[in-house]
Amino acid sequence: MVLEKFIVTQMKVTKICCIGAGYVGGPTMAVIAKKNPNITVTVVDVNQDRIDAWNNADVNNLPIYEPGLAQIVKETRGKNLFFSTEIDKTIDESEMIFISVNTPTKTYGKGKGMAADLKYVELCARNIAKVATTNKIVVEKSTLPVRTAQAIKSILDNTGSDVKFSILSNPEFLAEGTAIQDLINPDRVLIGGEFEDAIEVLANIYASWVPQDKILRTNVWSSELSKLTANAFLAQRISSINAISELCEKTEANVNEVAKAIGMDSRIGPKFLKASVGFGGSCFQKDILNLVYIARSYNLHEVADYWEQVTLFNDHQKRRFADHIVNTLYNTVSGKKIGFLGWAFKKDTNDTRESAAIYVADYLLNEQASISVYDPKVPAKKMQSDLNYLNTRSVSENEQQVTVFSNPYEALKDTHAVAILTEWDEFKSYDWNKIYVNMKKPAFIFDGRNLLDKTEMIKIGFEYSSIGQ
Ligand SMILES: NC(=O)c1ccc[n+]([C@@H]2O[C@H](COP(=O)([O-])OP(=O)(O)OC[C@H]3O[C@@H](n4cnc5c(N)ncnc54)[C@H](O)[C@@H]3O)[C@@H](O)[C@H]2O)c1
Numbered sequence: 001m002v003l004e005k006f007i008v009t010q011m012k013v014t015k016i017c018c019i020g021a022g023y024v025g026g027p028t029m030a031v032i033a034k035k036n037p038n039i040t041v042t043v044v045d046v047n048q049d050r051i052d053a054w055n056n057a058d059v060n061n062l063p064i065y066e067p068g069l070a071q072i073v074k075e076t077r078g079k080n081l082f083f084s085t086e087i088d089k090t091i092d093e094s095e096m097i098f099i100s101v102n103t104p105t106k107t108y109g110k111g112k113g114m115a116a117d118l119k120y121v122e123l124c125a126r127n128i129a130k131v132a133t134t135n136k137i138v139v140e141k142s143t144l145p146v147r148t149a150q151a152i153k154s155i156l157d158n159t160g161s162d163v164k165f166s167i168l169s170n171p172e173f174l175a176e177g178t179a180i181q182d183l184i185n186p187d188r189v190l191i192g193g194e195f196e197d198a199i200e201v202l203a204n205i206y207a208s209w210v211p212q213d214k215i216l217r218t219n220v221w222s223s224e225l226s227k228l229t230a231n232a233f234l235a236q237r238i239s240s241i242n243a244i245s246e247l248c249e250k251t252e253a254n255v256n257e258v259a260k261a262i263g264m265d266s267r268i269g270p271k272f273l274k275a276s277v278g279f280g281g282s283c284f285q286k287d288i289l290n291l292v293y294i295a296r297s298y299n300l301h302e303v304a305d306y307w308e309q310v311t312l313f314n315d316h317q318k319r320r321f322a323d324h325i326v327n328t329l330y331n332t333v334s335g336k337k338i339g340f341l342g343w344a345f346k347k348d349t350n351d352t353r354e355s356a357a358i359y360v361a362d363y364l365l366n367e368q369a370s371i372s373v374y375d376p377k378v379p380a381k382k383m384q385s386d387l388n389y390l391n392t393r394s395v396s397e398n399e400q401q402v403t404v405f406s407n408p409y410e411a412l413k414d415t416h417a418v419a420i421l422t423e424w425d426e427f428k429s430y431d432w433n434k435i436y437v438n439m440k441k442p443a444f445i446f447d448g449r450n451l452l453d454k455t456e457m458i459k460i461g462f463e464y465s466s467i468g469q
């Protein structure tokens with residue numbers, strides 16, 4: 001049930017604080033600031049380096065890469081958009097506080113490997129409770145398990161002061177690589193809350209650019225659960241088409257043709273049916289595991305098993321791709337050089353979290369391959385730290401076995417095979433004749449994104465294989 005009033009007079013928002021200057025906090029607040037020039041938006045973070053990078057005079061060197069972001073930051077930063085580490089002061093000065101901190105999968109204790117780790121969110125709630133001297137609307141922007149608002153409310157309602165808090169759930173649906181486009185033209189904005197007036201305060205901020213019929217108001221729990229459910233459905237489509245891709249490879253059906261044929265059914269739709277080496281990114285796996293954990297905690301084991309299969313199949317798809325490389329290269333890649341095109345989890349982002357490339361590389365390194373990598377946006381340091389994080393081998397072994405290049409032609413020179421792990425557009429326009437000439441023969445391409453033209457590659461002389469065709 002949504003109640004009518006949180007604070008008797010409608011609160012006017014002149015200052016917004018967003019805790020967490022990450023992939024969501026940064027772009028979301030930049031767009032809110034651009035569309036609401038009368039509101040001062042300050043994004044705060046404990047990470048001084050990240051804040052310094054957001055304040056970098058050169059907007060082309062912001063901590064995250066998103067098409068269109070640099071331009072908006074250029075227009076708004078220093079006017080009504082600020083990045084700061086002064087967390088307490090900013091919280092107290094603001095009427096509305098977004099919590100946009102990371103909620104990774106727990107790596108310890110109860111729920112390890114499944115549940116969302118809510119310690120950063122709880123720290124934010126405690127911080128707000130400690131420093132707030134005036135009434136606040138607190139907005140959950142992070143993706144949270146259903147009923148988290150209850151815990152936040154309990155912390156905020158037990159400060160012993162007269163300060164009142166209203167908690168809203170406003171999950172973010174942007175996808176990386178298209179964040180600005182998604183924020184400017186969202187399919188919907190979802191606001192869950194207990195009090196109608198607080199919901200409307202936030203709805204008014206979005207109404208500066210989002211049509212009213214796209215602003216959905218729900219209760220808090222529906223809003224929290226909708227976010228996990230949306231990601232579960234999207235990821236499920238990818239695992240479903242990937243499962244069909246394996247069947248295609250056995251039957252000479254072509255997964256691109258199957259995807260097109262089923263996608264033209266308006267009940268199915270064409271999006272998220274692209275077969276691939278497996279989905280990556282910071283959200284899908286984490287959010288599904290969280291959903292599975294929640295279902296199990298209510299003893300809903302069939303529900304949990306159903307959704308868990310989506311991530312289990314994704315693990316299978318990544319392993320299957322790596323296995324296929326080894327099998328095709330005459331059952332051994334030991335001492336062979338494999339060229340990787342792409343390390344990011346998808347194109348147009350520098351984010352590598354849960355990228356399929358990391359797991360395929362790890363598998364091939366276990367088989368004693370050496371890997372040379374090129375990605376247009378991911379720095380070498382990040383690739384090495386992604387591998388080191390897995391703890392499979394020593395730092396020096398990773399450094400020895402993986403070489404990172406800033407030129408794709410150099411990366412692919414003298415390789416036995418090319419593996420395409422990210423669908424960067426530029427890979428399509430490379431001089432593949434030149435790449436072929438400089439590779440060992442037979443020259444293999446393993447296209448994990450079905451990016452290249454199969455007929456053309458075969459014509460050049462490559463042994464070409466892709467997903468599901
Ligand atoms: N990345 C996406 O595309 C995406 C999209 C939708 C939703 N989400 C959700 O949004 C949330 C944030 O994701 P992200 O990708 O922006 O994470 P991120 O790791 O890029 O950024 C989180 C930031 O929060 C900061 N932080 C953590 N605890 C803090 C504290 N107590 N005080 C101040 N700062 C603190 C960290 O230093 C970090 O810079 C997650 O719950 C995620 O699931 C992410």
Ligand SMILES: O=c1ccn([C@@H]2O[C@H](COP(=O)(O)OP(=O)(O)O[C@H]3O[C@H](CO)[C@@H](O)[C@H](O)[C@H]3O)[C@@H](O)[C@H]2O)c(=O)[nH]1
Binds near residue numbers: 238
């Ligand atoms: O048909 C497809 C579509 C995507 N992918 C892969 O799936 C992963 C995720 O892609 P995408 O969903 O586009 O990017 P994310 O930034 O992870 O965005 C997802 O996760 C966000 C965080 O919760 C949500 O806000 C978004 O709505 C949701 O799309 C990537 O590895 C893609 O390459 C495929 O393999 N095939």
